Amino acid sequence: MTFGTRVAVTLAAFVTTVLLVACGGGDSEMRATLTDDDCGYVGDETPAAGMFTVEVENETVYYGAFALAAIAEGSTIDDLEPFLEKAQRQFQQSGTLPDPPAFYEQVVRSGVDARTSSLLPADVPAGTYALMCFVDDLPTWRVYVAAQLDVTE
Numbered sequence: 675m676t677f678g679t680r681v682a683v684t685l686a687a688f689v690t691t692v693l694l695v696a697c698g699g700g701d702s703e704m705r706a707t708l709t710d711d712d713c714g715y716v717g718d719e720t721p722a723a724g725m726f727t728v729e730v731e732n733e734t735v736y737y738g739a740f741a742l743a744a745i746a747e748g749s750t751i752d753d754l755e756p757f758l759e760k761a762q763r764q765f766q767q768s769g770t771l772p773d774p775p776a777f778y779e780q781v782v783r784s785g786v787d788a789r790t791s792s793l794l795p796a797d798v799p800a801g802t803y804a805l806m807c808f809v810d811d812l813p814t815w816r817v818y819v820a821a822q823l824d825v826t827e
Contacts, residue, residue: 713818746778750822
């Protein structure tokens, strides 16, 4: 490798590193884990708008799913709790789900087989989002709010 090629490769690596750090692609881990009892989240709760990826893991023996949903301005994930309780009661009684609340709009969803991991890629504008976890252990159905992400400009 010539001196000029080494300089070009080194410069390219440096520029790539600077761009990743500037765009939030550094060491910021985002990870959601679905268990038999809950769904947990660790990582940045204020990611920058644009592309980011949440690593997702389904530790249950059931099929699961992870989703990111936009929450309308003025609402928080706390506003989802009464709806989720109602939805679970309705599903147990009739096997159907109510329409989602007006302040909630699912943006991206990723299904994950039992005891496997995957990725939940998102490309979103600034706003408030709910990171959700679903487990299909029919005849029941469970859903958890893992975290609120306040995506910044």
